Amino acid sequence: MREPLHASTRINLEKVEVLLVDDSAPSLNLLSQVLLGFGVGNLTRADSAKSAQTLLRERTFDLVISATNMAGVDGYELVKWLRRGALEANRYLAVILVSGHTPPSHVFKARDAGANFTIAKPITPKIVLERILWAAKEDRQFIECETYLGPDRRFKNDGPPNGAKGRRREDPPQALRPPGAQSLESSDSEKAKS
Amino acid sequence: MTVARKFRAPNRLSMLARANGGMMAKDALAAADAALEPLRAESLAVLDAALAEIDSRFGKPAAATRGDGAFQDLYTLALRIIDVSGFLPGSCVDQAAISFCALVDTCSEAGAWRWEAIDVHINSLRLLRTADLNPDQRRAVIDGLNKVSQRRIEDL
Numbered sequence: 001m002r003e004p005l006h007a008s009t010r011i012n013l014e015k016v017e018v019l020l021v022d023d024s025a026p027s028l029n030l031l032s033q034v035l036l037g038f039g040v041g042n043l044t045r046a047d048s049a050k051s052a053q054t055l056l057r058e059r060t061f062d063l064v065i066s067a068t069n070m071a072g073v074d075g076y077e078l079v080k081w082l083r084r085g086a087l088e089a090n091r092y093l094a095v096i097l098v099s100g101h102t103p104p105s106h107v108f109k110a111r112d113a114g115a116n117f118t119i120a121k122p123i124t125p126k127i128v129l130e131r132i133l134w135a136a137k138e139d140r141q142f143i144e145c146e147t148y149l150g151p152d153r154r155f156k157n158d159g160p161p162n163g164a165k166g167r168r169r170e171d172p173p174q175a176l177r178p179p180g181a182q183s184l185e186s187s188d189s190e191k192a193k194s
Numbered sequence: 195m196t197v198a199r200k201f202r203a204p205n206r207l208s209m210l211a212r213a214n215g216g217m218m219a220k221d222a223l224a225a226a227d228a229a230l231e232p233l234r235a236e237s238l239a240v241l242d243a244a245l246a247e248i249d250s251r252f253g254k255p256a257a258a259t260r261g262d263g264a265f266q267d268l269y270t271l272a273l274r275i276i277d278v279s280g281f282l283p284g285s286c287v288d289q290a291a292i293s294f295c296a297l298v299d300t301c302s303e304a305g306a307w308r309w310e311a312i313d314v315h316i317n318s319l320r321l322l323r324t325a326d327l328n329p330d331q332r333r334a335v336i337d338g339l340n341k342v343s344q345r346r347i348e349d350l
Contacts, residue, residue, distance in 0.1 A: 012216025037226030
């Protein structure tokens with residue numbers, strides 16, 4: 001579970017290089033104002049995914065916030081491209097996609113493209129700041145395979161089953177389930193015993 | 195067999211955001227709200243213009259020609275309403291526009307327009323934007339729209 005936003009949380013976005021991408025001018029203006037309010041000191045705006053690609057080939061950014069529905073290259077394609085085709089230093093950037101219509105299929109599409117998080121429009125400053133903080137605290141590893149490059153798509157890591165030793169280097173020494181909670185395997189074996 | 199590589203990538207955002215200075219979240223949110231305020235009138239004008247364009251191109255006044263319109267054009271106009279509807283909190287205009295997007299999506303998948311459902315969405319958007327409704331009445335409008343947009347063409 002990701003941490004909710006606390007009023008007293010401190011954040012410094014003064015030196016963060018943000019690239020904002022949207023082909024809708026009103027939406028681009030709204031997001032820009034929100035980010036300027038957050039104290040973002042280096043904000044670059046792109047009015048299409050194509051212009052964003054040009055920028056991502058030339059300059060280093062720290063965060064990309066992009067709309068999904070854009071004419072020509074859309075936000076999903078932009079993220080997929082960014083993970084493989086952008087400047088080396090930009091490939092592992094935090095990417096937040098912003099979408100007006102977010103049925104589950106679109107959220108999965110964003111996840112499978114390699115985005116870190118998705119925000120549903122209409123945007124609210126609270127949700128935007130919360131997602132930026134989540135992206136800043138991102139601790140998921142990157143996965144690279146033939147069909148995917150991006151943050152590990154599994155959010156939860158309960159650790160190995162109770163009583164079993166993890167096989168992966170990053171597995172915690174024991175299961176992380178709350179006391180009393182049983183893994184599927186152990187509850188099955190309990191049933192089998194009774 | 196597919197070979198997957200797992201690795202930790204540097205998170206520059208994390209390093210910069212933790213630097214000394216900056217501001218507290220509550221101050222950042224207050225500053226963002228203040229920065230948005232000058233865009234209110236302009237944004238509501240964008241919303242009204244999008245609604246007017248939807249009506250003139252896809253509403254009853256365009257009954258003779260609307261069948262030639264593109265699904266993507268109507269979808270984009272509905273998205274434009276969602277973009278700026280944050281300035282009308284509690285109005286449910288955003289939810290009506292989201293239902294509209296879902297409707298256009300199903301029309302696009304089926305390759306056929308559902309004009310009655312589209313007319314209902316246009317009328318409801320206008321009602322939610324202009325009429326003095328209480329929260330229960332607004333909720334009832336959205337519940338009705340969701341039922342309409344979730345019906346698939348083969349169910350009709």
